Amino acid sequence: MARGKQTFGKSSKGGWVQWLGLALILLLIDQFTKVLIVGNYRLGDSTFVTSFFNVVRVHNTGAAFSFLADAGGWQRWFFTGLGVVAAVVIIWMLRAHPGQKLFSFAMACILGGAIGNVIDRLMYGYVVDFLDFHWNGMHFPAFNVADCAISVGAICLILDELLRVRRT
Numbered sequence: 001m002a003r004g005k006q007t008f009g010k011s012s013k014g015g016w017v018q019w020l021g022l023a024l025i026l027l028l029i030d031q032f033t034k035v036l037i038v039g040n041y042r043l044g045d046s047t048f049v050t051s052f053f054n055v056v057r058v059h060n061t062g063a064a065f066s067f068l069a070d071a072g073g074w075q076r077w078f079f080t081g082l083g084v085v086a087a088v089v090i091i092w093m094l095r096a097h098p099g100q101k102l103f104s105f106a107m108a109c110i111l112g113g114a115i116g117n118v119i120d121r122l123m124y125g126y127v128v129d130f131l132d133f134h135w136n137g138m139h140f141p142a143f144n145v146a147d148c149a150i151s152v153g154a155i156c157l158i159l160d161e162l163l164r165v166r167r168t
Contacts, residue, residue: 015098015099015104016091016094016095016098016104018098019094019098019104019105019107019108019111020091020094020108020111022105022108022109022112023108023109023111023112023115024112025112026108026109026112026113026116026145026146026149027112027115027116027119027146029145030112030113030116030144030145030146030149031116031119033130033144033145034116034120034128034130034144034145037055037057037128037130038057038128041055041056041057041130042057043057043058043059044056044057044058045057046132052133052134052135053131053132053133053134054132054134055130055131055132056129056130056132056142057128057130058128058129058130058132058142059124059126059127059128059129060126060127060128060129060142061125061126061127079117079118079121080118080121080122083114083115083117083118083121084118086110086111086114087111087114087115087118090107090110090111090114091111093107094107094108094111100160102156102159102160102163103156103157103160105153105156106152106153106154106155106156106157106159106160107153107157108153109149109150109152109153109156110149110150110153110154110157111153112146112149113145113146113147113148113149113150113153114146114150116144116145116146116149117144117146117147117150120146127144127146128144129141129142129143129144129147130142130144131143131144131148
């Protein structure tokens with residue numbers, strides 16, 4: 001995926017560090033909220049907040065939507081490794097394209113979320129999820145701040161690509 005011509009002038013030189021800062025902020029928010037959940041909820045505990053939202057404590061040993069959650073344990077290390085490789089690639093991409101704001105924002109969001117979930121897998125062997133949205137008896141799979149950051153990043157990455165294609 002070509003990212004276009006990059007200029008490394010005064011405004012973008014070293015600018016990738018600001019994107020690492022954003023990733024760090026998202027990571028800290030993610031880990032802080034998970035510490036609150038782990039410290040105050042037992043597995044399966046739930047607090048009613050609104051008619052469509054609960055705070056719960058759920059453990060996800062798989063990936064998105066609990067994909068491979070019952071795979072026998074190997075998935076913990078697979079998804080941990082995948083997260084580490086993704087983090088390295090994202091940092092490389094941030095260094096190469098710090099001046100591309102939407103792209104770098106997207107990458108920083110994905111980076112912060114990916115590292116947040118990797119930390120969970122290393123510390124607990126699962127990802128701590130706690131945001132539970134539901135409607136009319138149907139529940140969306142519980143998720144966390146890291147998942148939100150990854151989703152926002154993915155949407156922004158798609159938007160960045162659509163805008164880039166439109167300019168050419």
